[in-house]
Structure formats: structure tokens, C-alpha cells
Amino acid sequence: MSEASSRETVESAEGLFAETPNGPRLCGSRCATCQTPYFPRSSGCHNPDCDASKMEDLYLGPKGRVWSLSVQTYPPPPPVVTVDPFEPFAAAMVDLEEGLRVLGRIVADDPGQLNVGDEVELVIAPLGHDPEGREVVSWQFKPV
Amino acid sequence: MREVAILGQGLHPWGKFEAQSVTELCRHAVEAALGDAGVKWRQIEAVAAASSRFSGGKGWGLNGNDIVEDMGSTGIPVYNMSAGCAAGANAFNVGHMLVASGQHDIVLVMGGEKMPKGFIQTSGLEDPTDPEYLRQRCVGLPGPGFWAMLCRQRMAQHGTTEEDLAAIAVKAHKLGAMNEYARFRKEFTMDDVLNSSMVNYPLRLYEICPVSDGAAAVVLCSKEIAEKAASKPVWVASSAVATADFNDGLPRHLACTIGPENAHHSEAKIAVRKAMQAAGVEHGDIDLIELQDNTVYYELAFPEEWGFIEPGTAEQWVAKGDTMPTGKLPINPSGGFQSFGEATTAQALWQIVEVASQLRGEAGGRQVPNAKIGLAQSLGLGGNATATVLRV
Structure with missing residues (x-):
């Protein structure tokens, strides 16, 4: 890895999360008609009972509660981003206050320290490096 | 609508077959099904095939066309169906x-x-723009991690233990060891399972299914033909296909709404309900279930979500042997995916063949005594599910 590439940072995906004046948020949307929230942003409402899809942008987070979680103890294949050498990481399904269940990795010293029901909050943090050696950052959750 | 019977059935054993093409595996199953049915290839009027995801089909999932060319082109219509692991x-x-x-x-x-x-x-x-790519790139959640999350939720809700999970794997392999078509024909002890490596807590290597090769075929016919056949027919009481409910609370991509639905895989619950209604059967009428056990967790969750077992009690059913072939509700007498491994687009049809074998009384040491009505269920990517009720 060159010095230049090691300093380069990319987002895991464009337009899915943002650092706002109030802190990190997920970039979602909501249907103004039926109030259904979405992440990532949706161009149309998927609620089969909603007759008038009317989408508006909405920042989601930062507070949530772990619905369930798992520790990834072995290196998964790309495009999963990991650190080299591989270190286990926890991933979770987190229930946000806006009524969305969202996937995200857990930032914690010990990936096994969290439990179902624990409170977490959004952070933007590195996942590891991509095959080109660039650091990849993404939304994650950390214990409160 | 006319009544429909399974006139014949055939399997290629599940396993790893490096030297054979998928069409060779399929031909083995097709020839076995034709032989069982007592019909010649020329008598087949149409083919409905599962589109393979990984092999053959000219790269377009045209596996039905491959087998027609292989057996001999006769001009018949071919339908190639794609539904993830529910395709069969x-x-x-x-x-x-x-x-x-x-x-x-x-x-x-x-x-x-x-x-x-x-x-x-x-x-x-x-x-x-592909949600599955985003899920892996932004989070990283292969199948076993996804199953582990569902299982962990159950542990928090119902107190399921690691021993409860291991007991299901022991049961599965006890049955799989007796199944000539299974890939793993070896019994495991509780210690074997609990000492197998942790894949995603709480799921260990012997509590999830690996990938396998395999092929399955059945010959369907009208009532008129079935009643003239030499052997007693197995009737298709119903065949249902479903997709997921919007509000079931299972994040198949990066997020979902948190709905009131208590069945996480709503597609499976809907398919089973539709199939039971169409067949006119109640829970107590069903003598055995072949369900999709990618992980042992599903053997606990699915019978509860479908109304066969009181929520939170499936562990006790397993412990008491109630899900064995001689129990109150036999589940996966074949040995399940734990014994077969996952041959994605073929496996739903193998489950149907297994149920038919049980109803024909040909399941040997795995036989469910006096089985008259059986249910087969599958689940596939994209929120696809199927349920089939067979009867004799």
C-alpha cells in the first residue's frame, strides 16, 4: 500500500449517511401521506395500503436499540470490507426511534459485549480497507 | 380445476460431484422419475424447470431447455422458473x-x-443500486450471520439455549444417516455438535447447512391417467406460492419498517396458510412437514410461526422427540438441509419428493407411521416462498 493511498478515505456508499450539525445521521426518506420511513431513500412509497406516494427526505437517528446482533468470526469474501489481518466484528439489526429496523456494524472494543435490547447510537467510522488500499468509512452503531 | 397426481419421482443423491455437469445430474433424476412413472420421454407434454442460479442453463437459467435437448428435442413447451431457493x-x-x-x-x-x-x-x-451489494459493502452480513441474528433474537425472547440448538442437529443427522440420498450419512453426538467450530454465535458449523450438488424430478399427471397406473398415486392437494408482507419486520436489505407481524419470514407463513386452505386441511391433519432448515433455528421458529406449536415451546417438542418420525409432529424426517446441504434451486423439489416417499410408505427407517398428508415448504431470495400439500 502506498503512502498516498493509505491516506485516502472513501464512503461505503454515496449519499447513505452524513455528518450534520447535529451529529451523524442516516439519509432516509418518509412518505408524507402514510408516514412510512425508508432507508436508503426511496423514490416511491412501498406501503401497499398507501394510495398517494409522496416522498420527502428525512435524517434518521441517532438513537436506537439492538433488536438482534451477531459476531462475524471469520473473514467474509468481498465486497465485505474488513481490516487486514482480519479481526472479528459485530453487526446488528437496530430499531431506530423513527420506526425503522436498520442494519449496521457495531463499534466496540469487544464485539461480544453488546446484547439484545442494548441502547446504541450512530457513528461514522472506518470498516477497514478496500482491495485498492483505501480506508472505507460507513455508518455504524456504538454502545451508549 | 382437475385433480393432479405425482405419477413418478426421482432424485440424484445430494453431494459434491466435480466430474458431472448439472444436466447429467438432472438426467439421472429425470430417468428415475420416468421409470418410476412408467412413462416414456415422448409422452412428456411439457416441462416446468427450476432455473439454476449457478450452473448450466446456457447462463440464462434455461435448464429445462438443456434437459429437453439432452433427452431429445420433441417440440414441447418449456417453462424455466426463477424464485431463488424456492425455484424447485x-x-x-x-x-x-x-x-x-x-x-x-x-x-x-x-x-x-x-x-x-x-x-x-x-x-x-x-x-x-443493488440492495444486496450495499448490504455486503456497507455492513457485511453473509447468510449465517443473518440466521444467527434471528436465532439470537429467539434466545432473548424465549431462552433458547445452545444445547437446544445442538439437539436439533443431532436429530437431523440421526435421520440423515438413514437416507440414501443424503450427503452426510453420519450420526453426531451432542458433543460433536457443541465442539464444532462457532460460525456466527450462537450457530456452529454443524447447525447450518453447507452447499451441495443435486437434482430432483417428478412426473405429474391427470386423475384419469393416475387411476390407470400400476401403483397407488400421491395426490397434489395444493401447491401455493407467496411473497413477503411489507410489514413483517425482517430487513432483507439494509432496513425495514418494524411491523406488528410476529412471523419474520411472512412469505413462508402466507404460503403455508394458502396451501392449507386450498387443500382444506387443519394443522392436526398434517402427518409430517419438510421445512427449509438452512439452520436448525428454523425448525424451532417455523412450526410456531405457522401455528403448529405454541410460541416458545418448540425446544421442548424437540427434547421429547415429538418432532421425530414417531412423534406428534414429525419434522424433516429426511434429515433436512443439515444432512443434504443446499443445492439452491433444486432443493424445494427434493422436499416434495421426500414427502411423496413418506406417503408411499417407502422411507425405511425414517418412515412416519401411517402418513397420509404431508407439507413441504421452501423459502427463496427476494421474499419468495412455496408450500405444497400432498396426500394419499
Whole structure:
């Protein structure tokens, strides 16, 4: 890895999360008609009972509660981003206050320290490096 | 709608077959099904096939066309069905309709798959508009991690233990050891399972299914033909296909709404309910279930979500032997995916063949005594599910 590439940072995906004046948020949307929230942003409402899809942008987070979680103890294949050498990481399904269940990795010293029901909050943090050696950052959750 | 029977059935054993093509595996199953049915290839009026995801099909999932060319082109119509891991029973559903509607009298349904080694790359696309790519790139959650999360939720809700999970794997392999078509024909002890490596807590290596190769085929026919056949027919009481409910609270991509639905895989619950209604059967009428146990967790969750077992009690059913072939509700007497491994698009049809074998009383040491009505269920990527009720 060159010095230049090691300093380069990319987002895991464009337009899915943002650092706002109030802190990190997920970039979602909501249907103004039926109030259904979405992440990532949706161009149309998927609620089969909603007759008038009317989408508006909405920042989601930062507070949530772990619905369930798992520790990834072995290196998964790309495009999963990991650190080299591989270190286990926890991933979770987190229930946000806006009524969305969202996937995200857990930032914690010990990936096994969290439990179902624990409170977490959004952070933007590195996942590891991509095959080109660039650091990849993404939304994650950390214990409160 | 006309009544439809399974006139014949055939399997290629599940395993890893490096030297054989998927069409060779399929031909083995098709020839076995034709032989069992007592019909010649020329008599097949149409083919409904599962589109393979990983092998053959000219790269377009045209596996039905491959087998027609291989057996000998006769100009018959071919329907290639894609529904992720539910494809085999999706094809069965189409084959059933072709006969039930009166369009055809004898139809072949088949599915075969040769799996690449290692993890299933569910989409294989590197496209930021593909939700599956985003899920892996932004979070990283292969199948076992997803199953582990569902299982962990159950542990928090119902107090399921690691021993409860291991007991299901022991049961599965006890049955799989007796199944000549299973890939793993070896019994495991509780210690064997609990000492196998942790994949994603709480799921260990012997509590999830690996990938396998395999093929399955059935010949469907009208009532008129079935009643003239030498052997006693197995009747298709119903064949249902469903997709997921919007509000079931299962994040299949990066997020979902948190709905009131208590069945996480709503597609499976809907398919089972539709199939039972169409067949006119109640829970107590069903003598055995073959369900999709990618992980032992599903053997606990599914019977509860479908109303067969009181929520939170499935562990006790397993412990008491109530899900064994001689128990109150036999589940996966075949040995399940734990013993077979996952040959994705073929496996739903193998489950149907297994249920038919049970109803024919040909399951040997795994036989469910006096089995008259059986249910087979599958689940596939994209929120696909199927359920099939057979009876004799």
C-alpha cells in the first residue's frame, strides 16, 4: 500500500449517511401521506395500503436499540470490507426511534459485549480497507 | 380445476460431484422419475424447470431447455422458473397448473444445481443500486450471520439455549444417516455438535447447512391417467406460492419498517396458510412437514410461526422427540438441509419428493407411521416462498 493511498478515505456508499450539525445521521426518506420511513431513500412509497406516494427526505437517528446482533468470526469474501489481518466484528439489526429496523456494524472494543435490547447510537467510522488500499468509512452503531 | 397426481419421482443423491455437469445430474433424476412413472420421454407434454442460479442453463437459467435437448428435442413447451431457493417448488406450482387447467395430461417438473464452493454470493453484482451489494459493502452480513441474528433474537425472547440448538442437529443427522440420498450419512453426538467450530454465535458449523450438488424430478399427471397406473398415486392437494408482507419486520436489505407481524419470514407463513386452505386441511391433519432448515433455528421458529406449536415451546417438542418420525409432529424426517446441504434451486423439489416417499410408505427407517398428508415448504431470495400439500 502506498503512502498516498493509505491516506485516502472513501464512503461505503454515496449519499447513505452524513455528518450534520447535529451529529451523524442516516439519509432516509418518509412518505408524507402514510408516514412510512425508508432507508436508503426511496423514490416511491412501498406501503401497499398507501394510495398517494409522496416522498420527502428525512435524517434518521441517532438513537436506537439492538433488536438482534451477531459476531462475524471469520473473514467474509468481498465486497465485505474488513481490516487486514482480519479481526472479528459485530453487526446488528437496530430499531431506530423513527420506526425503522436498520442494519449496521457495531463499534466496540469487544464485539461480544453488546446484547439484545442494548441502547446504541450512530457513528461514522472506518470498516477497514478496500482491495485498492483505501480506508472505507460507513455508518455504524456504538454502545451508549 | 382437475385433480393432479405425482405419477413418478426421482432424485440424484445430494453431494459434491466435480466430474458431472448439472444436466447429467438432472438426467439421472429425470430417468428415475420416468421409470418410476412408467412413462416414456415422448409422452412428456411439457416441462416446468427450476432455473439454476449457478450452473448450466446456457447462463440464462434455461435448464429445462438443456434437459429437453439432452433427452431429445420433441417440440414441447418449456417453462424455466426463477424464485431463488424456492425455484424447485415454483416450477412444481407451474407444472401443477398445466395439468390442473387441462392444458396437458403428463408434465415433467425438474430442478438441478451444482454449487460453487464457499459462501453463496447472493447477487454477485457490484452495483450500488443493488440492495444486496450495499448490504455486503456497507455492513457485511453473509447468510449465517443473518440466521444467527434471528436465532439470537429467539434466545432473548424465549431462552433458547445452545444445547437446544445442538439437539436439533443431532436429530437431523440421526435421520440423515438413514437416507440414501443424503450427503452426510453420519450420526453426531451432542458433543460433536457443541465442539464444532462457532460460525456466527450462537450457530456452529454443524447447525447450518453447507452447499451441495443435486437434482430432483417428478412426473405429474391427470386423475384419469393416475387411476390407470400400476401403483397407488400421491395426490397434489395444493401447491401455493407467496411473497413477503411489507410489514413483517425482517430487513432483507439494509432496513425495514418494524411491523406488528410476529412471523419474520411472512412469505413462508402466507404460503403455508394458502396451501392449507386450498387443500382444506387443519394443522392436526398434517402427518409430517419438510421445512427449509438452512439452520436448525428454523425448525424451532417455523412450526410456531405457522401455528403448529405454541410460541416458545418448540425446544421442548424437540427434547421429547415429538418432532421425530414417531412423534406428534414429525419434522424433516429426511434429515433436512443439515444432512443434504443446499443445492439452491433444486432443493424445494427434493422436499416434495421426500414427502411423496413418506406417503408411499417407502422411507425405511425414517418412515412416519401411517402418513397420509404431508407439507413441504421452501423459502427463496427476494421474499419468495412455496408450500405444497400432498396426500394419499
